[in-house]
Amino acid sequence: xxxxxxxxxxxxxxxxxxxxxxxxxxxxxxxxxxxxxxxxxxxxxxxxxxxxxxxxxxxxxxxxxxxxxxxxxxxxxxxxxxxxxxxxxxxxxxxxxxxxxxxxxxxxxxxxxxxxxxxxxxxxxxxxxxxxxxxxxxxxxxxxxxxxxxxxxxxxxxxxxxxxxxxxxxxxxxxxxxxxxxxxxxxxxxxxxxxxxxxxxxxxxxxxxxxxxxxxxxxxxxxxxxxxxxxxxxxxxxxxxxxxxxxxxxxxxxxxxxxxxxxxxxxxxxxxxxxxxxxxxxxxxxxxxxxxxxxxxxxxxxxxxxxxxxxxxxxxxxxxxxxxxxxxxxxxxxxxxxxxxxxxxxxxxxxxxxxxxxxxxxxxxxxxxxxxxxxxxxxxxxxxxxxxxxxxxxxxxxxxxxxxxxxxxxxxxxxxxxxxxxxxxxxxxxxxxxxxxxxxxxxxxxxxxxxxxxxxxxxxxxxxxxxxxxxxxxxxxxxxxxxxxxxxxxxxxxxxxxxxxxxxxxxxxxxxxxxxxxxxxxxxxxxxxxxxxxxxxxxxxxxxxxx
Numbered sequence: 001x002x003x004x005x006x007x008x009x010x011x012x013x014x015x016x017x018x019x020x021x022x023x024x025x026x027x028x029x030x031x032x033x034x035x036x037x038x039x040x041x042x043x044x045x046x047x048x049x050x051x052x053x054x055x056x057x058x059x060x061x062x063x064x065x066x067x068x069x070x071x072x073x074x075x076x077x078x079x080x081x082x083x084x085x086x087x088x089x090x091x092x093x094x095x096x097x098x099x100x101x102x103x104x105x106x107x108x109x110x111x112x113x114x115x116x117x118x119x120x121x122x123x124x125x126x127x128x129x130x131x132x133x134x135x136x137x138x139x140x141x142x143x144x145x146x147x148x149x150x151x152x153x154x155x156x157x158x159x160x161x162x163x164x165x166x167x168x169x170x171x172x173x174x175x176x177x178x179x180x181x182x183x184x185x186x187x188x189x190x191x192x193x194x195x196x197x198x199x200x201x202x203x204x205x206x207x208x209x210x211x212x213x214x215x216x217x218x219x220x221x222x223x224x225x226x227x228x229x230x231x232x233x234x235x236x237x238x239x240x241x242x243x244x245x246x247x248x249x250x251x252x253x254x255x256x257x258x259x260x261x262x263x264x265x266x267x268x269x270x271x272x273x274x275x276x277x278x279x280x281x282x283x284x285x286x287x288x289x290x291x292x293x294x295x296x297x298x299x300x301x302x303x304x305x306x307x308x309x310x311x312x313x314x315x316x317x318x319x320x321x322x323x324x325x326x327x328x329x330x331x332x333x334x335x336x337x338x339x340x341x342x343x344x345x346x347x348x349x350x351x352x353x354x355x356x357x358x359x360x361x362x363x364x365x366x367x368x369x370x371x372x373x374x375x376x377x378x379x380x381x382x383x384x385x386x387x388x389x390x391x392x393x394x395x396x397x398x399x400x401x402x403x404x405x406x407x408x409x410x411x412x413x414x415x416x417x418x419x420x421x422x423x424x425x426x427x428x429x430x431x432x433x434x435x436x437x438x439x440x441x442x443x444x445x446x447x448x449x450x451x452x453x454x455x456x457x458x459x460x461x462x463x464x465x466x467x468x469x470x471x472x473x474x475x476x477x478x479x480x481x482x483x484x485x486x487x488x489x490x491x492x493x494x495x496x497x498x499x500x501x502x503x504x505x506x507x508x509x510x511x512x513x514x515x516x517x518x519x520x521x522x523x524x525x526x527x528x529x530x531x532x533x534x535x536x537x538x539x540x541x542x543x544x545x546x547x
Contacts, residue, residue, distance in 0.1 A: 001537035002544075003534045004176070005033065005150040008133050008141075012156040014044025014128060015055040016410060018255075019306050020440045021157055021182055024235075027260035028532075029316060030086030038089055042487065043137065045130045045344040048094040051409060056090060057081045062276045066144045067288070073140070075133055085262040091141075095133035099125075107161070113166050115225045120217035127160035128221065135167030135529055142172060142360065144382050151176070151540050152461045156181055159218050162225035168302050169228050176543035178535055179229035180255065181435040188244040189213040190416025191311050191435035196484035198457070206246035215309055231539035239437040253535040254485055257438045258465060258528035260521060263420055270424070270449075284371060285335045286400055287354045290364035291395045299502050303400055303429045304339035305441045309381050311423075313432035314340065314456070316381070318401070320430065320494040325399035327495075331502040334399040338424075341421065342380060342405035345373045347413030355414065364393040371404045371414050380405075387546025403417050426450050426503055427509070432480065433458045434492050441485050446476055449513035449518035453497045455482040455490065460523075467522055476509070476516035524546040 013022040019397040025042065058080035064541040070077050074097040076229075081087045088479060098105065102125060109115035109128075109462075117124070138154050141147075155178040156165040165177045173452040186209050190197045210219035226232045226249045233242050234251045244250045265273045281300060282293045303317040321336045351364055369386050377383055382403055390402050406412040408419035415422060429445040429452045439460035440518045452475050464470055470479030478497045482490050501509070 001533060002151060002540040003533060004036065004153040004275040004536050004540065005039060006147060006152045007036055007536075008043055008138050008152075008154040009157075010131075010161050011140075012045060012130065012160045013157075014042040015052050015092065015294060016047060016049075017051065017055070017407065020438065023440045024257050025157075026082070026084045027089045027263070028258060028525045028529065029084055030260060030262065031529050032532075033086035033088045035284065035529075037205060039080070041089045041091055042082060042143075043091045043093060043134050043412070044113075046094040048155075048410070055083050056082055056092065057087075062089070063141075064259035066141060066231070070137060070140055072494075073136075073199060074521055075137055075140075077137060080397065081289065085260060087252045091137060093130065093133050093137050094128040095310070097135050098129050102129060103127070109163060109166060109221070112170050113222050113228060114214070114220075115161065115162070115166070116220045117217050118332060119214070123160075124217050124492070130162045131156070131161045131163035131165075132167060133164075134161065135164035135171075138164070138168060138175065138535070139172050143176060146531055148174065153178060153536050153539055155180070156225065156229075159185055159222035159225065159337070164230055165225050166221075172284060173546055174543060176181040176230045176461070176536075176539035177228075178231045178234045178539050179225045180235070181222060181226065181239070181243065182235055183239065183435070184242045184246050185215050185218045186210055186213070187437075187545055188308075188311065188435060189215050192308060194310060197435065199484045201241065201245055204245060206248065209211065209246070212501075216378075217262070222493065223249070224364050228465070229539075230405055230542035231535045233535050236462060237367075238457065238459050238462055251537050253531060255531040255535055256459065256523070256528050257303075257440060258523055258525035259440075260525055261447065263444075264447055273421065273423050275420050277417075281337065281422060281425050282335065283355065284351065284414060285400060288365050288368045288371070288401050288402060289393055289395075290361050290368075292361055293333060293335060296331060299334045300337065300426045301334065301430060301498060302337040302339055302423070303430055303441075304348065304423070304424050305431070307340050307342055307382075310473035311433065312433035313430075313434060313490075314338065314382060316431050316432040316490050316494060318385050318389060320432070320498070321401055321492045322391070322400060323491060323495040324499065325391065327499070329499075330398050331499065332398075336401045337402045338382060338383065338401070338405075340405060341406060341407045342382065343375045344406045345374050345375045347406075352414060366408070368393045369401050369403050372406050374405055413419055420448070424448050428452065429430070430489050430494055430498065431458065431489075433461075435480065436460070442477065443520065446516035449516045451478075451501060451512050453478045453480065453494055455480045457482045464519065467519055473501050474504075474512055474515075476512055476519050542547055
């Protein structure tokens with residue numbers, strides 16, 4: 001296979017923890033850095049945020065002369081290393097000066113590729129201006145360092161980077177381009193608008209649905225990037241079906257998302273890390289509800305990820321917890337956590353003070369299910385569903401629910417602990433997704449030895465069924481069949497899977513944890529990276545044939 005001499009990996013989520021693409025990039029970085037040492041360059045936006053600064057170690061000595069040329073051209077670039085395993089090179093692009101040329105850039109994309117930006121709104125402008133800047137930075141680096149005789153690949157993730165790919169296709173066609181859609185704009189919009197996606201898939205027209213759902217601009221750039229890329233990829237077979245129907249383009253390669261075991265504590269450190277996580281989680285729950293929970297016997301379960309109420313199965317999670325709460329045969333006391341970032345106003349001062357002062361759990365706090373106050377809480381769907389579902393603060397009720405509505409980046413004001421360092425304390429996770437092209441959260445769960453429940457509408461769920469049956473949580477992952485209209489059955493199956501896990505003795509749950517980690521090894525990047533090598537070969541072959 002033809003392999004690249006240089007790779008440019010471009011995404012809005014480089015050194016910018018927003019969603020699942022961050023996990024894709026940050027976990028595969030070490031594997032690619034080992035194969036292409038310092039010849040893989042990650043490109044992201046220069047945002048100047050505290051979160052980004054914590055991820056990025058700047059090295060002003062790198063590519064100094066080249067950076068002077070980009071600054072003179074109105075595209076300042078900061079260079080350094082991403083503070084993740086592998087410590088790859090990163091270019092952070094300040095794209096703001098290109099805003100003055102927005103109309104010119106949008107017209108060029110229309111004239112050259114038929115990208116229709118006329119109905120753009122929201123984050124479209126900023127994303128596409130950044131993408132246009134990214135394409136120009138790659139073009140500049142390529143020519144300045146005389147890479148014309150080298151095999152060069154530029155990989156663009158999601159519609160937000162489509163302008164960058166199309167710029168290179170027009171101005172530097174010798175650079176081989178890859179485009180990955182991690183979730184189609186139309187598929188996500190159909191599901192998010194409570195329309196049936198799967199049973200009606202063959203009847204949907206992508207362009208027509210884009211107009212109906214008012215996402216014409218995003219769909220347009222995504223579709224054109226898919227068609228003009230030298231290699232078009234997506235992350236699962238289930239999303240490949242969407243691409244064929246909604247983008248009128250079948251992926252050239254399916255590139256499933258892997259995981260890097262560096263994020264999981266070694267066996268000698270695992271017990272202490274798990275005990276510390278459970279202590280923190282239960283301490284917050286005790287102060288919120290004014291009661292104590294036994295550290296060893298209390299069953300901790302969680303859901304996490306992006307705030308997509310129906311798509312991620314948040315509604316199913318709450319209903320399943322309500323079903324368990326109401327059941328007469330709940331085997332253990334349960335604390336259920338929703339680790340879902342929302343529109344946070346501030347960490348609640350009463351809880352923060354109680355934690356810092358080492359207060360005892362005496363009286364429940366108002367709004368006991370919430371760790372942080374929210375903007376416009378009356379409009380928050382999760383809070384409203386919890387309030388109307390019937391959960392109470394009574395000590396005789398054996399299931400308590402806790403909504404943690406913030407990014408767990410170690411600076412949230414309550415836990416001040418990164419997500420992985422809390423995940424390790426769970427006994428199970430539940431991700432009953434309706435729309436989930438891959439599903440990093442259940443993969444992360446099993447990598448940490450935590451059994452998970454997911455659905456066969458998630459890419460990870462489909463993949464897991466190629467390794468295990470998925471019919472029983474004792475395998476490490478239970479995969480629940482989900483359709484457009486079997487919501488109640490999914491709620492019941494989710495609750496039953498967790499109930500059966502609670503009944504198992506400690507030695508059996510330890511064996512399940514080990515099965516989880518064995519399953520996760522089959523999804524490590526050292527295995528899945530070969531799909532990318534196939535994609536590189538496909539793209540480079542196409543670019544060479546173009547001449």
